[in-house]
Amino acid sequence: MKLSFMYSFLKSDIDVIERELEMAIRSNSSLLNDASLQFIQAGGKRIRPVFVLLSAKFGDYDIEKVKHVAVALELIHMASLVHDDVIDDAETRRGKKTIKAIHGNRIAMYTGDYIFARSLEYMSAIESEEAHKILAETIVEVCLGEVEQIKDKYVMDQHVKTYFRRIKRKTALLIAVSCQLGGIAAGASKNVHRNLWLYGYYVGMSYQIIDDILDFTATEKELGKPAGGDLLQGNITLPVLFAREDKEIAELLESIYEDMPKEQLEVVLEKIKNSDAIEKSYKVSQAYLQKALKVVDRLPDQKIKKTLKDIALYIGKRKS
Amino acid sequence: MKLSFMYSFLKSDIDVIERELEMAIRSNSSLLNDASLQFIQAGGKRIRPVFVLLSAKFGDYDIEKVKHVAVALELIHMASLVHDDVIDDAETRRGKKTIKAIHGNRIAMYTGDYIFARSLEYMSAIESEEAHKILAETIVEVCLGEVEQIKDKYVMDQHVKTYFRRIKRKTALLIAVSCQLGGIAAGASKNVHRNLWLYGYYVGMSYQIIDDILDFTATEKELGKPAGGDLLQGNITLPVLFAREDKEIAELLESIYEDMPKEQLEVVLEKIKNSDAIEKSYKVSQAYLQKALKVVDRLPDQKIKKTLKDIALYIGKRKS
Numbered sequence: 001m002k003l004s005f006m007y008s009f010l011k012s013d014i015d016v017i018e019r020e021l022e023m024a025i026r027s028n029s030s031l032l033n034d035a036s037l038q039f040i041q042a043g044g045k046r047i048r049p050v051f052v053l054l055s056a057k058f059g060d061y062d063i064e065k066v067k068h069v070a071v072a073l074e075l076i077h078m079a080s081l082v083h084d085d086v087i088d089d090a091e092t093r094r095g096k097k098t099i100k101a102i103h104g105n106r107i108a109m110y111t112g113d114y115i116f117a118r119s120l121e122y123m124s125a126i127e128s129e130e131a132h133k134i135l136a137e138t139i140v141e142v143c144l145g146e147v148e149q150i151k152d153k154y155v156m157d158q159h160v161k162t163y164f165r166r167i168k169r170k171t172a173l174l175i176a177v178s179c180q181l182g183g184i185a186a187g188a189s190k191n192v193h194r195n196l197w198l199y200g201y202y203v204g205m206s207y208q209i210i211d212d213i214l215d216f217t218a219t220e221k222e223l224g225k226p227a228g229g230d231l232l233q234g235n236i237t238l239p240v241l242f243a244r245e246d247k248e249i250a251e252l253l254e255s256i257y258e259d260m261p262k263e264q265l266e267v268v269l270e271k272i273k274n275s276d277a278i279e280k281s282y283k284v285s286q287a288y289l290q291k292a293l294k295v296v297d298r299l300p301d302q303k304i305k306k307t308l309k310d311i312a313l314y315i316g317k318r319k320s
Numbered sequence: 321m322k323l324s325f326m327y328s329f330l331k332s333d334i335d336v337i338e339r340e341l342e343m344a345i346r347s348n349s350s351l352l353n354d355a356s357l358q359f360i361q362a363g364g365k366r367i368r369p370v371f372v373l374l375s376a377k378f379g380d381y382d383i384e385k386v387k388h389v390a391v392a393l394e395l396i397h398m399a400s401l402v403h404d405d406v407i408d409d410a411e412t413r414r415g416k417k418t419i420k421a422i423h424g425n426r427i428a429m430y431t432g433d434y435i436f437a438r439s440l441e442y443m444s445a446i447e448s449e450e451a452h453k454i455l456a457e458t459i460v461e462v463c464l465g466e467v468e469q470i471k472d473k474y475v476m477d478q479h480v481k482t483y484f485r486r487i488k489r490k491t492a493l494l495i496a497v498s499c500q501l502g503g504i505a506a507g508a509s510k511n512v513h514r515n516l517w518l519y520g521y522y523v524g525m526s527y528q529i530i531d532d533i534l535d536f537t538a539t540e541k542e543l544g545k546p547a548g549g550d551l552l553q554g555n556i557t558l559p560v561l562f563a564r565e566d567k568e569i570a571e572l573l574e575s576i577y578e579d580m581p582k583e584q585l586e587v588v589l590e591k592i593k594n595s596d597a598i599e600k601s602y603k604v605s606q607a608y609l610q611k612a613l614k615v616v617d618r619l620p621d622q623k624i625k626k627t628l629k630d631i632a633l634y635i636g637k638r639k640s
Contacts, residue, residue, distance in 0.1 A: 027460075032467050083433065087426050106407050106470055109429055113403065113436075114463035120440075120456035127449060136440035140347075143434035147352050150426055 003045065003318070006310045010053050013063045017049045020071045024118050035099045035111045039078065042096045047207075048073040051175055052182035054311075055196045057304040059186025068125040069185045072135075073178050075119035080142065082112035087150070088233055095224035131184050138177045145169025153234035156253050160241050164205070167212075172204030195295050199308060202292035207315050209285040212237035214319070216273050222319060228269045231256060238284060242277035249275060289316045323365065323638070326630045330373050333383045337369045340391045344438050355419045355431045359398065362416045367527075368393040371495060372502035374631075375516045377624040379506025386505045388445040392455075393498050395439035400462065402432035407470070408553055415544035451504050458497045465489025473554035476573050480561050484525070487532075492524030515618050519628060522612035527635050529605040532557035534639070536593050542639060548589045551576060558604060562597035569595060609636045 007014075025036040049070035056066040084090070085098040086108045092098060100108040123135060149166055152158055179200030183193030214223065215230045216239055223229075230237050234256070244250040252268045272278070292312045296305050327334075345356040369390035376386040404410070405418040406428045412418060420428035443455060469486055472478055499520030503513030534543065535550045536559055543549075550557050554576070564570040572588045592598070612632045616625050 027464055029464055029468055029471075031471055032464065083429060086429060105425070107467065109403060109406060110463060110466045110470070114460070114467060116433075116436075117456070117459040117463040120459055121453075124449070124452040124456040129444070129447060132444040132452070133441075136437070136444040139437040139440055140434070143430060143437040144347055144349055144352065146430045147427065147434060148349055150430070151349075151351055 003314055006307055007050055013053055016063055016067055017070050020067055024071055035103055036115055039099055048077055048178040051178040051200055054304055055179040055182030056186035058183055058192050059188035061186055066185045068122045069181045072119045072122035075115050079112045079116035082108055092225055128184050131181050138173050141169050141173055167208040171208040172201050175204035176200035195298050199292050199295040202288045203312055206285045206288035209238055213278055213281050228265055238281045239272055239277040242280045243272040243275045246275055323634055326627055327370055333373055336383055336387055337390050340387055344391055355423055356435055359419055368397055368498040371498040371520055374624055375499040375502030376506035378503050378512050379508035381506055388442045389501045389505045392439045392442035395435050399432045399436035402428055412545055448504050451501050458493050461489050461493055487528040491528040492521050495524035496520035515615050519612050519615040522608045523632055526605045526608035529558055533598055533601050548585055558601040559592055559597040562600045563592040563595045566595055
């Protein structure tokens with residue numbers, strides 16, 4: 001089953017967002033149009049817009065009102081991806097060439113800035129001062145995380161707390177805020193939009209942990225990029241942190257470096273895959289999902305609650 | 321005479337901004353603190369905050385209210401400088417090493433993102449929806465300009481209109497918006513804050529043209545970097561566009577390339593300096609200043625009008 005099945009009732013509204021995203025980045029600059037349109041058309045799960053729309057169902061749902069939030073959040077996410085590709089020297093994303101690969105680092109950096117600037121335009125259509133504050137603080141945290149993650153690279157003996165803080169900033173916060181701002185834009189009460197934040201936070205944590213597991217267990221076809229990329233780039237994820245409890249693996253991990261021979265990396269990847277690190281990581285991910293489900297129980301009685309639960313459960317089982 | 325003499329009555333308020341700027345970028349990340357604090361302490365003319373404060377005098381001036389605008393605009397400017405240094409491969413700025421030079425491109429890119437994110441926090445304290453819209457649209461234009469300027473590099477036969485649009489986006493818009501938002505934050509009428517925008521726009525255009533002239537005529541000491549840097553980096557400025565009317569210079573210009581021998585560059589620089597291109601560029605700059613002065617006449621009768629005129633006149637004569 002595909003994720004999008006669970007919110008097929010949102011199909012036409014998601015289409016609105018999709019068209020709006022394409023309009024959002026259009027400009028008189030053909031270079032920018034090429035770079036960013038191609039990026040948008042490469043698709044993506046549009047998870048943040050989906051959470052905005054679902055959360056807005058707890059208030060006075062009006063697609064014309066919430067679409068600005070949904071577009072702004074997806075643009076912020078995209079801008080950060082474009083900059084990440086510069087940092088990671090990534091040649092492909094979702095199986096397609098990155099902006100960085102086609103146009104170089106300079107254009108990629110400014111394209112990221114530009115997409116981010118466009119998100120501000122969409123945000124400025126939102127009247128809630130609270131929403132602006134929340135979003136600004138979140139973006140600061142996300143940026144802090146981006147700098148800190150560079151420092152954490154290849155650091156094998158980092159605390160697991162460092163990892164959790166990193167994925168909170170990298171993934172969970174923006175999903176949490178998507179849920180919260182969806183609620184705020186639809187006029188949901190403070191109690192409701194805070195719980196929506198919490199739901200998004202737990203789902204986001206779980207989502208990223210599974211992403212980090214899949215980087216070990218999924219095939220290149222499923223990932224749209226070679227497996228083991230995280231480790232090769234020095235991105236120390238939860239499976240690695242569990243795996244290093246095994247002394248032999250810990251020693252092997254010390255020998256990881258950028259551009260190391262593929263065969264050598266394969267050995268380490270296999271060891272980690274065959275250790276209990278994957279299972280342990282899954283358990284942590286499941287614990288977050290359970291928390292997400294409990295938060296849903298606290299939300300007001302709405303039909304949409306079932307969808308929120310279904311999505312959380314789906315995320316726990318996803319393969320790509 | 322120093323520029324700051326003209327607004328010495330703002331001294332204590334500028335100090336407030338300076339302290340606020342330092343607080344603004346503080347975080348738990350020692351890496352980010354190092355990078356951005358050093359950048360802030362390297363100083364700068366703080367032209368945007370000054371224009372915010374001066375313009376706020378046309379309304380209900382309250383430093384506690386306008387400081388958020390002033391800090392936000394200076395942070396946006398700083399963020400763009402940090403990213404520019406990545407693009408320009410700049411090793412020094414104002415005689416000090418750039419973030420890029422000390423920490424590398426990756427940290428510099430994210431530090432720029434971070435400083436920009438902090439500016440959003442300050443902006444979110446501003447209640448005017450109009451201010452948010454104006455700022456968002458301006459930032460989009462500035463980003464468009466950043467991408468376009470890469471395309472314009474080393475293009476010797478570009479239209480002078482391309483140059484004007486480039487410096488509008490690069491410099492004039494943010495100064496114009498500083499004036500306008502200063503007015504809006506202080507509750508000035510629409511007519512007043514639109515004229516403030518126009519004043520800032522003309523002053524900004526003039527300011528940048530003089531900057532571009534000084535890159536030919538000033539000494540390395542005055543500039544804090546070697547003269548002729550613009551040309552070497554393929555940044556085609558007004559003096560170049562006038563100078564290429566001379567056939568001999570036009571031919572020499574075709575031979576400009578990055579990392580060309582210094583002696584060879586010197587020959588071209590000397591030719592341009594000794595042509596009438598500098599004088600012609602000054603005239604254009606003066607024409608913008610005259611327009612700025614005329615706009616001041618249209619503003620309501622306030623003591624501060626004299627300062628706005630003095631600054632415009634000073635900019636026309638500045639040597640660094």
